[in-house]
Amino acid sequence: MNKTMKEMINILLYLLGVLCLTYLVITFIGQRTKVEGGSMEATLYDGDNLIVDKITYRFRDPERFDIIVFPFRYENNKFYIKRIIGLPGETVQIDSQGNIYINGEILEENYGKEVIRPENRGIASEPIQLGEDEYFVMGDNRNNSSDSRLEIVGNIKRDDIVGRVVLRIWPLSRFGTLKHPAQE
DSSP states (O other): OHHHHHHHHHHHHHHHHHHHHHHHHIIIIEEEEEEEETTTTTTTTTEEEEEEEGGGGGGGOTTTTOOOEEEEEESSTTTEEEEEEEOOOOEEOOTTTOOOEETTTTOOOOOOOOOOOOOOOOOGGGGOOOTTEEEEEOOOOOOOOOSSTTTTTTTTEEGGOOOOEEEEEEGGGOOOEOOEEEGG
């Protein structure tokens, strides 16, 4: 075998290795995603580019206030980015003043952009009992978000969670990690 042929085989093997490694990283470790719309304002904005950690939830369960990515069940290749509000086994309800209740107690949080208007309580105007593998999620822009309050989204199954958002990489002016409860 001549030297040129050996170099071509080495280059092909190198490229094959890079492709395999890229596939493994995207499938099991992390991936980039882009925010479309304003449902997570004032935390995330339309056009923000994010890195999703796909490995953490293999070792621990999602926590309240984590920002997660999950597929929209009625449209292929469409993913939602929302914040976890209710955990498995809990009961979630939103009253007419916009207060969120978890198991009958007001949820202390400051992620909502504004108070939830009565017409935006959705199915959470009545108590919602989460199953043992279900999460209740909401956008931070509470009056402009398609989330668990709508039957078309509903509760999110644990197996449907792709991962948690950990880093904003674009725009550079807002580059940085996103705080999660376990990090605070």
